[in-house]
């Protein structure tokens with residue numbers, strides 16, 4: 467958390483006294499159902515939790531009270547990001563504002579780790595390994611494959627037939643670096659032109675798609691981005707000069723004490739003691755599978771072992 471401030475200060479030191487020409491809001495959606503369960507959610511389409519709905523509405527009230535008038539909101543193709551945009555616009559009384567969706571703002575694809583519980587992973591593989599998987603810049607987790615219980619749910623979903631890449635070219639696992647590489651063309655080609663037209667843009671993204679964007683905009687180094695963690699449901703205001711360089715430190719809007727507590731909560735998700743009530747009913751998700759050693763093909767799991775009752779997807783069949 468301290469490092470987050472250092473990154474911001476480092477960016478500020480480079481900003482000298484340039485004039486702000488543009489503003490843009492970047493925010494991670496409200497808390498999702500699996501955030502509460504402490505599971506890697508990624509491309510699984512979970513809804514907002516009750517708290518997540520409240521967070522999204524609170525963001526809208528905050529921006530409305532500050533007098534902001536949005537012109538366009540960009541979201542991922544995932545419901546928690548879109549729902550956050552809707553609730554926020556409703557709270558602002560600006561429901562008519564266009565919402566534009568793109569897979570390029572989707573959360574980082576966590577590959578074979580999708581569905582797993584972070585605290586349990588830390589018990590099995592060590593906190594440091596889980597921190598590396600979560601926060602390092604260029605580490606890519608083992609890819610998802612057809613034996614994974616969420617594979618079909620993701621890749622058979624009709625929304626992914628609407629992308630500017632055909633389904634077979636969509637990612638099967640991503641590092642943060644990969645996220646930035648797929649996001650930057652959309653930022654440059656679609657979002658920046660809107661901002662240059664004078665539109666006030668809000669991006670309702672995800673923990674890691676927003677980290678990738680902030681890394682790019684704030685010039686955060688590969689080493690320092692490891693220490694940047696974003697809370698849910700907190701708008702970040704970024705002011706940019708005519709060359710899209712930041713003119714001042716980005717601002718996380720809202721009650722600063724609550725924001726710091728929310729960041730700490732996300733950081734602590736990979737502490738072995740960070741168990742949720744539901745996790746007690748979940749058998750060891752990889753049945754002691756060694757994901758550290760796995761490169762291509764981690765051990766099979768099924769939806770029941772990760773606490774999901776649906777049997778609509780074929781169980782994994784092993785490697």
Ligand SMILES: O=C(OP(=O)(O)O)[C@H](O)COP(=O)(O)O
Pocket residue numbers: 494495498501505506507508509573600671672673674732
């Ligand atoms: O789905 C996720 O993020 P999201 O809740 O922002 O969509 C990831 O599981 C976030 O996990 P991380 O905080 O361990 O990178």
